[in-house]
Amino acid sequence: MSEASSMSLPSAALxxxxxxxxxxxxxxGRRYAEWCSSAPTLExxxxxxxxxxxxxxxxxALYPLLRTLAPEAGVAIGAEIEPETRTHFxxxxxxxxxxxxxxxxxAANLLIDSALTQIFVAAQASRYEPxxxxxxxxxxxxxxHALYAEGWARRLAHEGxxxxxxxxxxxxxxxxxxxxxxxxxxxxxxxxxxxxxASAGVLDxxxxxxxxxxxxxxxxxxxxxxxxxxxxxxxQTNDTTAESDAWELTAPLPWDRWDAxxxxxxxxxxxxxxxxxxxxxSVQ
Amino acid sequence: xxxxxxxMKPAAKPAAKPAPxxxxxxxxxxxxxxxxxxxVLARQAYDQPLRQVGTVEADDGEMAGVYARSIxxxxxxxxxxxxxxxxxxxxxxx
Numbered sequence: 001m002s003e004a005s006s007m008s009l010p011s012a013a014l015x016x017x018x019x020x021x022x023x024x025x026x027x028x029g030r031r032y033a034e035w036c037s038s039a040p041t042l043e044x045x046x047x048x049x050x051x052x053x054x055x056x057x058x059x060x061a062l063y064p065l066l067r068t069l070a071p072e073a074g075v076a077i078g079a080e081i082e083p084e085t086r087t088h089f090x091x092x093x094x095x096x097x098x099x100x101x102x103x104x105x106x107a108a109n110l111l112i113d114s115a116l117t118q119i120f121v122a123a124q125a126s127r128y129e130p131x132x133x134x135x136x137x138x139x140x141x142x143x144x145h146a147l148y149a150e151g152w153a154r155r156l157a158h159e160g161x162x163x164x165x166x167x168x169x170x171x172x173x174x175x176x177x178x179x180x181x182x183x184x185x186x187x188x189x190x191x192x193x194x195x196x197x198a199s200a201g202v203l204d205x206x207x208x209x210x211x212x213x214x215x216x217x218x219x220x221x222x223x224x225x226x227x228x229x230x231x232x233x234x235x236q237t238n239d240t241t242a243e244s245d246a247w248e249l250t251a252p253l254p255w256d257r258w259d260a261x262x263x264x265x266x267x268x269x270x271x272x273x274x275x276x277x278x279x280x281x282s283v284q
Numbered sequence: 285x286x287x288x289x290x291x292m293k294p295a296a297k298p299a300a301k302p303a304p305x306x307x308x309x310x311x312x313x314x315x316x317x318x319x320x321x322x323x324v325l326a327r328q329a330y331d332q333p334l335r336q337v338g339t340v341e342a343d344d345g346e347m348a349g350v351y352a353r354s355i356x357x358x359x360x361x362x363x364x365x366x367x368x369x370x371x372x373x374x375x376x377x378x
Contacts, residue, residue: 040312043340043351050354102312144350151347155316163312 029055183207
């Protein structure tokens with residue numbers, strides 16, 4: 001029996017994980033639904049409606065887990081754990097307001113939806129079986145969402161001019177919060193003890209590893225589209241000496257604005273972000 | 285070749301569409317309208333032939349597939365395919 005399998009599940013951390021997954025799925029679904037009749041094309045509108053249904057369905061599948069986890073997590077069973085009456089959402093700031101424009105929709109689709117997906121990827125073999133089972137089903141549907149996001153990001157970037165600039169700006173507005181949302185970065189060598197979900201086998205990756213998985217998921221699309229985000233490709237050699245791609249951030253994340261209790265990134269003092277070099281510059 | 289012909293300027297390339305300054309759905313609609321139509325074929329059982337169930341407009345096959353899945357989801361298809369309409373070769377036209 002491995003060390004992780006002999007540990008008890010971290011009830012409070014698990015409750016918080018399910019809550020923030022469900023809340024972000026719920027609000028992402030609401031935001032998608034607001035574009036189900038006003039996307040640039042009829043087909044895109046219908047697909048947005050279908051994605052909204054998917055996201056709301058994922059949230060509906062997760063919320064009941066809160067009731068079963070609440071007693072051990074020390075959370076009172078009441079209106080706040082029922083999806084119909086919940087009012088305090090632990091969701092990203094980016095989802096609290098309707099998307100300002102279509103590039104913002106595409107940016108959320110590419111970044112936030114992909115970030116949520118990385119958690120489900122890491123939970124497919126979770127020791128918490130209710131999450132593992134749901135993760136496998138969620139990932140089947142999320143493949144379509146990723147294709148949609150990648151296709152629209154390419155399309156908007158290809159237009160150039162103001163549309164390219166608006167898309168890049170929308171991506172940068174969501175970038176820091178999405179990257180921070182995986183959880184606080186750990187000190188070197190302390191990953192196993194500092195992250196209760198990874199060390200207990202709820203997820204098979206630490207927050208830092210999830211961030212790298214996320215960068216590997218969105219990096220190729222951003223690079224191919226020429227969208228300037230602070231990340232770059234790095235070549236690495238694995239055990240079989242085959243060269244593969246990994247990605248890394250080229251700018252630090254604003255941890256001073258990160259609230260670990262609410263998984264919220266406080267607003268920046270100034271809205272403008274410093275320009276960055278185009279994504280994808282390869283380094284050895 | 286006459287002098288007049290020599291002096292003719294080559295046909296000017298069509299001017300690129302100016303980028304809109306305000307990215308609203310209404311402005312994007314005309315600018316981003318896909319130019320390719322895809323036929324959507326599907327069947328509900330393996331002993332049935334694929335038949336056309338509709339069309340979608342999309343820039344590429346991947347997006348056409350995403351759109352087809354979303355729009356024509358009324359049955360539990362065992363197979364669905366998309367094919368660009370301009371790939372068809374007309375054999376009989378009345």
